[in-house]
Amino acid sequence: MRTDVVVYASQSLMDHIRTDLSVQQAMNVAMLPGIVGPSLAMPDIHQGYGFPIGGVAAMDMEEGVVSPGGVGFDINCGVRLVRTTLQESEVGPRLRELINQIFRDVPCGAGTTGRVAINQKQLDRVLVQGAAWMVENGYGEPRDVEFAEAGGALPGADPCAVSERARERGRPQLGTLGSGNHFLEVQFVEQIHHPKAAQAFGLREKQVVVLIHSGSRGLGHQVCTDYVALMNQNMVRYGIRLPDRQLACGPIASEEGGSYLAAMRAAANFAWANRQGILHFLREAFQRIFGKEAHLDLIYDVCHNIAKQERYEVEGHRREVLVHRKGATRAFPSGHREIPAAYRSVGQPVFIPGSMGTASWVLVGAPGAMQETFGSVCHGAGRLMSRTAAKRGRDAKTETRKLEEAGILVRSETRDGILEELPDAYKDVDEVIEVVHRAGLAHKVARLRPMAVIKG
Amino acid sequence: MQAGPGRLRRRLIGTLFVIFEAVPNSPFEILEHPADIGFRAFGKTLAELFENAAVALVSIADEIEDVVPREPYPLEAAAGDVESLLVAWLSEVLYWFDGKRVAFRTFRVSEIGPKRITAVGMGEPRDAERHHPRLIIKAVTWHQLRITESHGQWIAEVYLDV
Numbered sequence: 145m146r147t148d149v150v151v152y153a154s155q156s157l158m159d160h161i162r163t164d165l166s167v168q169q170a171m172n173v174a175m176l177p178g179i180v181g182p183s184l185a186m187p188d189i190h191q192g193y194g195f196p197i198g199g200v201a202a203m204d205m206e207e208g209v210v211s212p213g214g215v216g217f218d219i220n221c222g223v224r225l226v227r228t229t230l231q232e233s234e235v236g237p238r239l240r241e242l243i244n245q246i247f248r249d250v251p252c253g254a255g256t257t258g259r260v261a262i263n264q265k266q267l268d269r270v271l272v273q274g275a276a277w278m279v280e281n282g283y284g285e286p287r288d289v290e291f292a293e294a295g296g297a298l299p300g301a302d303p304c305a306v307s308e309r310a311r312e313r314g315r316p317q318l319g320t321l322g323s324g325n326h327f328l329e330v331q332f333v334e335q336i337h338h339p340k341a342a343q344a345f346g347l348r349e350k351q352v353v354v355l356i357h358s359g360s361r362g363l364g365h366q367v368c369t370d371y372v373a374l375m376n377q378n379m380v381r382y383g384i385r386l387p388d389r390q391l392a393c394g395p396i397a398s399e400e401g402g403s404y405l406a407a408m409r410a411a412a413n414f415a416w417a418n419r420q421g422i423l424h425f426l427r428e429a430f431q432r433i434f435g436k437e438a439h440l441d442l443i444y445d446v447c448h449n450i451a452k453q454e455r456y457e458v459e460g461h462r463r464e465v466l467v468h469r470k471g472a473t474r475a476f477p478s479g480h481r482e483i484p485a486a487y488r489s490v491g492q493p494v495f496i497p498g499s500m501g502t503a504s505w506v507l508v509g510a511p512g513a514m515q516e517t518f519g520s521v522c523h524g525a526g527r528l529m530s531r532t533a534a535k536r537g538r539d540a541k542t543e544t545r546k547l548e549e550a551g552i553l554v555r556s557e558t559r560d561g562i563l564e565e566l567p568d569a570y571k572d573v574d575e576v577i578e579v580v581h582r583a584g585l586a587h588k589v590a591r592l593r594p595m596a597v598i599k600g
Numbered sequence: 601m602q603a604g605p606g607r608l609r610r611r612l613i614g615t616l617f618v619i620f621e622a623v624p625n626s627p628f629e630i631l632e633h634p635a636d637i638g639f640r641a642f643g644k645t646l647a648e649l650f651e652n653a654a655v656a657l658v659s660i661a662d663e664i665e666d667v668v669p670r671e672p673y674p675l676e677a678a679a680g681d682v683e684s685l686l687v688a689w690l691s692e693v694l695y696w697f698d699g700k701r702v703a704f705r706t707f708r709v710s711e712i713g714p715k716r717i718t719a720v721g722m723g724e725p726r727d728a729e730r731h732h733p734r735l736i737i738k739a740v741t742w743h744q745l746r747i748t749e750s751h752g753q754w755i756a757e758v759y760l761d762v
Contacts, residue, residue, distance in 0.1 A: 164634045191634045193743040193761060217739040217761045254733035257701075313699040323736035324762045362698045365738040365761070369691050372742070377680060389683075390742040530632035531762070558733050600736060 145174040151185040152517075152583055154575060160528060164191035166198070172387050173201050178208025178396075180458055180465050184517050186472050187579040188526030188571065192216070194390030197471035200520045203396060205453070205464045209384065210401045211393035212371040212408070214468035215451050219367060219408055220415035221326075221359030222447035223473075223495040224292070225506065226423060227345075228430065229439045230352045232332040235595065242433045243330065243553050243596040249429040250328060250422055252557035252600040253320030253361065260319040260421050267315050271303040274413030275445075278420040283319070288420060291484055292445035293474060296416040298452075302406035306363070307370050310407075314363020314414055319421025321358050323558050323600030325524075325565060328422065329355045329497070330596040331504060337588040341490040341508045345443050347590050354440070355504055355592070356422050357497050359449065360415035367411045371404040396466055405451065412450060419445060443506075444484075444493040448473045448523035456518055467518045475509035475521040475586045483509075494586050498525045498573030500565050500599070501552050504592045505577050512584030521586045525573035534569040553596040561599035628656035631757060633743075637735070638759035646682075647709035649747070649754040650717060653686060654693045654707040657740070660760065661694075662703055663732040669705035669722035682714040683745050686756060689717050690740040698737075701726040735762045 149170045153161055161167060166189045173195055174183035180202045189198030194213030203209060228235075235242065251258050260283065262270065270277045275296025276289050289296045321328060333351045336342045347353070360367075375392035378400055379385075384393065394400040423442060430438045451468045458465075476483055476492040483492045491508040498504045502525070513519050540562045544554050556562045580586050631638035639656040643649030658664055673696060677688035696702045704723035711718045738761040746757040 193636075193741040193759065197635060217741075254736050256728045309695050309699055313695065316701075323733075324738070362738075366695070366699070369739045373679070373684070373688065373691075376684065376742075388742070389745070392742070527635045530634055531637050532630055532632045558735055561735075564735075 145171055147174045147179050148182040149174055149185065150182040151189065152579055153187045154579055157187050157571065157575060157579065160571060161189055166191045166196040169194065169196040170199055172391055173199055175386065176201065176203070176209055176211065176391065176393060177384060178204040180204050180208070180463065181518065184520070186522035187576045188471070188522040188524050190526045192470065194388055195468065195470040198522060198526060199470045200472045200518055201468045202456070202465040202518045203468070205396055205466060208396055208466060209393035210396045210404055210451055210466060211391055211468065212368045212375060212404055213390045213392060214470055215368065215408060216449040216470050217365045217368040218359035218449050219364035220412035220447040221449040222415065222419065222445060223497055224356045224419050224423065224445035225443045225495045226354045226356070226426065226440045227347060227443050228352045228354065230434060232350045232352055235330065235352045238433055239553060239596055242429070243555055243598065245432055246328065246426060246429040247555040247598050249425045250598065251320045252323060253317050254323050254557045254600055257316035258318050258320040259425065262315060262318060264311070267311060268303040270318065270417045271306060271410035271413055272301050273297055274416040275420040278417045278424070283424040284420050288423065288442045291442045292416055293447055296420065296445065297413045298409040300406060301409035301413050303410055305403045305407035306367060306410050310363050310366035310370065313366045314361055317361040318418055319425065320361060320418070321422060321598065321600045322361055323561055326358045326600045327500065328426070328598040329594050331355060331592040331594050333590050334503070334593040335591045337590060338508060341589045344487050344490045345493055345506065345589065346441065347506065353592060354426060355495065355497055356419055358419055358422060360411040361418060363414050364411035367407045371407065374400055408451060412447065415447070416445065446473050446495055454519065456514065465518065467520070469520055471523045472520045473523045474519055475507070475513040476519050477509045477511045477514060494521055496522060496524060496573065496577060499567045499570035500554065500597050501547055501550065501567040501594060502573055505573065506589040506592065507577070507580070507586040508589050510584050510586050513586060517585055521580045522576055525570040525576055527569060528571050529569040531564040534566055535563040538563050552594050554599065556599035558600060565599060627652035631759070633759055636759060636762050638757065641756045643754045644752060646754055647712045649756055650686065650689055650712060651707040651709055653690060653756050653758060654721070657690050657693055657737065657760070658697060658704045660735055661697060661737050662734060664705055666731050667703040667705040668724050670724050671722070673702055673721045673723065675721050676718045678716045680715065682747055685715060685717060686747060686758065687740050687742060687745065690758065693721065694737055694740060696721065703731050737762050
């Protein structure tokens, strides 16, 4: 190991963390050449592939490596939170109608293709412009772009670095949700913890909001597949030996490293465009049910699978590093120039989706994240139970009915979607949040309660 | 709804497949992972191992008993060693499933060495009306990837990102 591993956790979360390979995986990350500071693990850490999910690692731009597995197969998987002009009491009576409409309008993409038809040239533009291309082409409002991390597009994306296979997988999937842990949830604000930040984000108690969790779909998955294979072929040439081939990496300054980063940025831009498309279809669904006066504003859009070039104070020196966030969310504190002007005085909004049927959280970035975690916090509740274990002895109809009895409507396109994501398959999101709040990495702003969920 | 002969046939094949899965010589079994899913595939030869690994992959993605194996699709992959070849082969199948939108039922390897495989997948174009997706598989990983051979029994363990 070239550096320490630091895990942020409570004692009981630590007891869970020790039951899988996640700490070992964080130790493997600590062996990567050019790592700066410790290999970090957030309280929602769980076993992933190569990197643990909930892992953060910063790499020196000259001496360090980039690892496609350190970003993950779902490049720029992320969350956007949308506020509505509606109250829980207005949506409640028409919730079933609403969720059925959203389920029709927002494709999951498991069995069907998406509703945004684009040709190869248009895909090139999407890969460069991200969310802005969607808005220019009628899938959103100009302010949506302003309220996305990095303005909904990373510079330095190169469509030529994205393989034909990746393009072929991704092109028909633009504007689709995906399956696995991806979902769309109608929620209401249960409790405000930070009135000033809540006001800045336009949140008030009982207000209905919608959380969208999705990523770069098949395009990003194929980009990662292609570059893990390429890095595996070439690691020997750079004298890199690692305990896990899924950690395959190449020097940031190498041709492979540069090419991966150009493809990763293109896939990240595709993901922002994808979430933008979903938001557009969501707006249409709300207006079909509640009329044109139902207005949906994007609060913010954060990514939690990404590698980004950022500057931090490390041991008294300002350093440029490549921060890998694998299941970790950027959490910049107030005053940071990358935060939209409307939020700059309070800090960057951070969204932490909990499991289906429990709760999600809005946080705001705090100074501790800049000092300790390369501006990062957790990204979710973190899985507790395998997908197979979650399904054991259960059937989807009974579980859907139980959730409905608890006041939560669920729709799913895949047979296994509901069972695998049941609330008890996850850690307690409140405990995860308590850790980052007390550690001073981010502060609690609002707790959100689910009303209806669409699973891929 | 009345079951037509084609539907009955598919149901019967589906039932046979389930019985086949339950016997000790099943082509594969599911492995648990905290966040994702894996499988352990078996084969008497390397070719059969790769065929069964592909069946495992598509069975996790789709209800394969609904797929009619009416069209042949040529598949191939190449890599530096046999483990890499398995990842490349399964990634090839996943690409045809997700990118070319082909639902597979069976696989037949025509030629295999430690660095190259050519095969034919039997299936049909994916049809949202007839085919029922189970999970969207994002990718094939290297996590704890293992291929072993002992007394004529090949075993592979593979984890998928879903």
